[in-house]
Amino acid sequence: MTHVSIEEYRVADGDAGPYAITTGPDRALWFTMVHSDRIGRLVPGREPTGYELGPGRRPTVIVTGPDGALWFTEYGAHQIGRITTDGAIDEFALPTGCGPFGIAAASDGALWFTETAADRVGRITTDGRITEFPLPVTGAFPSAICAGDDGAMWFTLNQANAIGRIGMEGTVTIHPLPTEGAAPVGITAGPDGAVWFVEIAAGQVGRIGRDGRVTEFPLPDRAARPHAITTDGNGDLWFTEWGGNRVGSVAPGGVIEVYDLPTPGSEPHGITLGPDGALWTALEIGALARITVAPACPAPSRQGRFQARPSSR
Structure with missing residues (x-):
């Protein structure tokens, strides 16, 4: 079994709510603090810094854009x-009160985002055209x-129990999931050419190929x-278990390993590959956790390896 070491770094007080995290072009970790209306920055090994937004902003997902x-x-x-x-901060008002959540850079040089309350996907250019x-x-x-x-954008439809795909011209395809009430949330492009996602209500990791075929891998918990x-970056995918206080990895073949976080009730949310080659996850208790992976060795306590039996459709 893989040996994993996890260290926590305090970046805010317990009410700030670190939520999403990404690696910036400056080789720093950037993260949102959803409850304190701030953006945080951490260079591994240094003290964190933060940037204030206006009240009520509730920043959620953060990514590096094509403009640096x-x-x-x-x-x-x-x-x-x-x-x-x-x-330096700029803000762009959206045409509707839509509750934007996810955002990602696209192959067309723009950023695409989801509108949770408006059943839409949006596109914003780097000069602010929406x-x-x-x-x-x-x-x-x-x-x-x-x-x-x-070359398309893929997104989770949390309440429609489906994965969506939208082409650069705006054509939308909906792919229903096999498990009812799975409530997919996080999604990422996998190392195998497929898209991988997590099902928060079903406790599963999912994979969808370009042909729309879905495979689901149940978690141990x-x-x-x-x-x-x-x-x-090494062929595996890593995910957070918000309700289990763990992080986990899944190989493309479905082998799942899970690892407890050091602090009980830490509420892990976003996860990213850091500039130092480690995985980093945002903990809502006011910290970031650094996850390093070492070559296989005898399993330490409180860790587990699980071969999921996938279901497909």
Whole structure:
């Protein structure tokens, strides 16, 4: 079994709510603090810094944009935010009160985002021009979004129990999930050319190929409430278990390993590959956790390896 070491780094007080995290072009970790309306920055080995937004912004997902700045959604203010690596902030109001959540850079040089309350996917250029695309479903709560290897954007439909795909021209395809009430949230492009996602209500990791075929891998703890997922650069995917206080990895073949976080009730949310080659996850208790992976050795306590039996459709 793989040996994993986890260290926590305090970056805010317990009420700040670190939520999403990404690696910026400056080789720093950038993260949102959803409860304190701030954007945080941490260079591994240094003290964290933070940038204030206006009240009620509720920043959620953050990513690096094609222009070398960081872009983020402001769920509470119905805006898209942009922050440069030296801390200059711009905000772009959206046409509707839509609760933007997920955001990702696309192959067309723009950023695409989800509108949870409006059943739409939006597109914003780096100079702030916004286009919205309606989805063919209602009450779907589109959530996380990522760029697929096929040049399209893929996104989770949390309340419609489906995965969506939208081409650069705006054509939308909906792929229902095999498990009822799975409530997918996090999504990422996998190392195998497929898109991988997590099902927060079903306790599963899912995979969808370009042909729309879905495979689901049950977690050892079906009540773990997996939230976010990313790739590690070595062929595996890593996810957070918000309800299980763990992080886990899944190989493309379905082998799952899970690891307890040091602090009980730490509420892990976003996860990313850091500039130092480690995995980093945002903990809502006011910390970031650094996850390092060592060559296989005898399993330490409180860890587990599980071969999932996938279901497909």
